Amino acid sequence: MLVKAESPAPPAEDELLLLGLASPAPSLPSSAGEEEAASPARPGSARPSGPRRREGKRRPGRCRTAEAAQRLKRSRRLKANNRERNRMHHLNAALDALRDVLPTFPEDAKLTKIETLRFAHNYVWALTETLRLAGGAAAAARAGPDGGLEASPSPASSCSPAPSASPYACTLSPASPDGSASDAEHWAPPRGRFVPPPAAAAAAAPPGIGVRLNSGMSA
DNA sequence: TAGGCCATCTGGTCCT
DNA sequence: AGGACCAGATGGCCTA
Numbered sequence: 001m002l003v004k005a006e007s008p009a010p011p012a013e014d015e016l017l018l019l020g021l022a023s024p025a026p027s028l029p030s031s032a033g034e035e036e037a038a039s040p041a042r043p044g045s046a047r048p049s050g051p052r053r054r055e056g057k058r059r060p061g062r063c064r065t066a067e068a069a070q071r072l073k074r075s076r077r078l079k080a081n082n083r084e085r086n087r088m089h090h091l092n093a094a095l096d097a098l099r100d101v102l103p104t105f106p107e108d109a110k111l112t113k114i115e116t117l118r119f120a121h122n123y124v125w126a127l128t129e130t131l132r133l134a135g136g137a138a139a140a141a142r143a144g145p146d147g148g149l150e151a152s153p154s155p156a157s158s159c160s161p162a163p164s165a166s167p168y169a170c171t172l173s174p175a176s177p178d179g180s181a182s183d184a185e186h187w188a189p190p191r192g193r194f195v196p197p198p199a200a201a202a203a204a205a206p207p208g209i210g211v212r213l214n215s216g217m218s219a
Numbered sequence: 220t221a222g223g224c225c226a227t228c229t230g231g232t233c234c235t
Numbered sequence: 236a237g238g239a240c241c242a243g244a245t246g247g248c249c250t251a
Contacts, residue, residue, distance in 0.1 A: 076237085077230090081228060084239090112223085
């Protein structure tokens with residue numbers, strides 16, 4: 001990767017290749033056995049490690065058409081590359097938008113992609129629980145002191161939807177909202193990089209809304 | 220320096 | 236046929 005551009009960069013070299021002006025232009029294969037001359041799209045870019053087709057059996061009389069086919073193929077590939085690049089840029093933009101609505105601490109902390117998805121997953125669940133518990137708050141108050149999850153502090157206290165009011169306490173904890181084991185595998189965080197909530201919120205965190213403190217924090 | 224994260228390229232598959 | 240989507244591969248950057 002050469003450029004970490006948030007916006008799609010003009011594929012200058014790609015265009016050159018399309019025009020047959022860039023160095024790897026496949027215009028004149030030096031030998032019949034030459035291997036896909038135009039493949040190195042840009043320096044530092046990935047090259048497929050798999051078996052590559054060889055053109056060794058190209059017949060002399062078909063050189064021109066084979067070349068044209070090669071060029072057409074290359075042209076399509078480059079267009080596909082551009083589309084794919086744009087697609088990923090849009091995906092990243094959506095991810096950024098998601099980051100924007102997720103409360104982080106510190107506020108400018110940037111979650112990784114996987115962290116963003118995990119946190120959003122838990123955050124949505126926390127908000128859902130908040131609504132659910134708020135709806136049944138009166139009943140819960142009459143129900144008595146015990147009651148498992150229902151008796152634990154409301155997620156609202158450990159996962160504030162208002163970042164400005166207080167640091168949230170949502171987490172990237174492996175514990176999935178629905179508690180399924182398979183889900184836990186999917187959502188298990190690689191490591192504790194995410195930081196946030198104060199100890200008070202940590203203590204109040206219910207199952208699935210665990211709190212992570214720096215690298216050593218536990219759910 | 221190893222490992223994590225990321226952008227990009229690429230070929231395959233599915234869909235319109 | 237062409238585009239969207241996907242997963243694998245690769246190399247760069249950054250941090251512990």
